[in-house]
Amino acid sequence: MLSEWLDWTLDGALPRATSGALPSGRYTLHAPGVLELTPDDGTTINAPQAHACVFSAAIHGNETAPVELIGELLCAIEAGTVRLGAPLLIILGNLPALRAGVRFIDTNLNRLFQHDLEVDGDEPDRARQLMAQVDAFYARYPGLPPLHYDLHTAIRASLYSRFAVVPCAAAPTHAAQWRFLAGAGIQAVLHQHQPSGTFSRYSKHYHGAQAFTLELGRVAAFGHNDLAALAPMLALLNALSRGEPPSEAPAREIVFFQVEHELIRHSEDFRLCFADATPNFTVFSPGMRLAQDASAGDTRVGKSPIYVVFPNAQVEIGARAALLVTPAPPPGATLKSNK
Ligand SMILES: [Zn+2]
Incomplete structure (x- = not known):
């Protein structure tokens, strides 16, 4: 699964099959950079903590740590060490920028996730494709609460190296999310003050998802990321993939900010x-x-x-x-x- 998906995603090599079996479910390759994982009991998921999970990375092409993190998750699912208990939609966003190792090619993809988007170009087309994939994914699981973690790294150093940006939308954030994020090593939370075109805001505004842009350290090249510092975040992604309760820490361990x-x-x-x-x-x-x-x-x-x-x-x-x-x-x- 993983190697074929990456070959399609990074090299444009068409997969031999677009779906197949996993130790605990099935995978479907929807498009380059778009992979869905379905647990064995996909239509009757009864894990009490299961969400319909969207995990996205490389919305900015030079932010590689989240790509490595998702690679670790997919390896564990493929090896059977993480058993699927929730449906996952895994997305790598800006593929030409990822190949070139740059933030974007023509324009910042993370401003374009809006239904009424009228601009033309490769990045707007990708935004439309990803919005349609997210819409279809959540529609397949109407009984599960939607969740979207959009994983990034920041351009510069940060006094809080791991922080969450909360998009501005009407859907409330469940208090449990703060405890999950604190347990995953998130140090600060920043509440947006107005609507924007980010991917996480799209899922929150249009689907009522528990959705965040997660900044996980600083931009670095592949192989130069400090994945040890992200082990608690990987544990959170693993728990959500299993449909199990994640590790928690008190929300008071997080420092909150408002734009x-x-x-x-x-x-x-x-x-x-x-x-x-x-x-x-x-x-x-x-x-x-x-x-x-x-x-x-x-x-x-x-x-x-x-x-x-x-x-x-x-x-x-x-x-x-x-x-x-x-x-x-x-x-x-x-x-x-x-x-
Ligand atoms: Zn970013």
């Missing part, structure tokens, strides 16, 4: 007023200048300190050059867990 503003690049003549190596979640004091933009002017910190996440001055004009965030109270007490 206050997006810093947008408005002109060619744009720069960030701090060093390129500044880690994510670095705090800036009131009055400090964060950015200079020929058309938008200066951006300064207001009355309260601001933490900067995902700063990137090299984005396309009109795109986000940084998130400006502040600490938020943990969700907790008022949210009911239903799983």
Whole structure:
């Protein structure tokens, strides 16, 4: 399964068969980079913790640690050491960018996951294909709660090296998810403040999924990732694949943040007023200048300190050059867990 899928995904070699048996279920190769795994009792899954799980990686092509993590999961399923107890849709997103070892080819795929997308091009076409695959997958399991973990690594170092971005959508996050993420070594959670075109937001908004963009350390080439640091995250993916309760840790071990503003690049003549190596979640004091933009002017910190996440001055004009965030109270007490 795995070798054929990777040959199709990375080399374009058509598989001999698009489905087959696994020790604990079946696999179906839907498209390059799109693989579905179905447990033996696929239509009557009774594992109490089973979700319909979408695990995606390489939505940005140079983020290889999540690809290695998913490779480990698939190896374990193929070897029979992880027994499937939940259906999985495994996705590698931007294949030309993955082959080239770059973030994207023409445009950032992770801005394009919207039903009314009207742009043309390879990345928009891939976004449409992946949205259709996710729609069809969740439709096959109406009795299971949908879940989507979109796995990434950050461009730069981070004061919290593993953190979750929670998309802005109406569906509530179950309290159990915070405990799962804490148990998987996630150190911080960042709540988005407005809708965006990310893949995780798509699943949350259109399908009510428990969905996160998970940032798992820093971008590195294949073979140079610290997978030991991601062992607890792999354990979470394994548990969800088995349909079993994952390891938990108290949600209070996570630091919560809320996005206050997006810093947008408005002109060619744009720069960030701090060093390129500044880690994510670095705090800036009131009055400090964060950015200079020929058309938008200066951006300064207001009355309260601001933490900067995902700063990137090299984005396309009109795109986000940084998130400006502040600490938020943990969700907790008022949210009911239903799983
Ligand atoms: Zn990414």
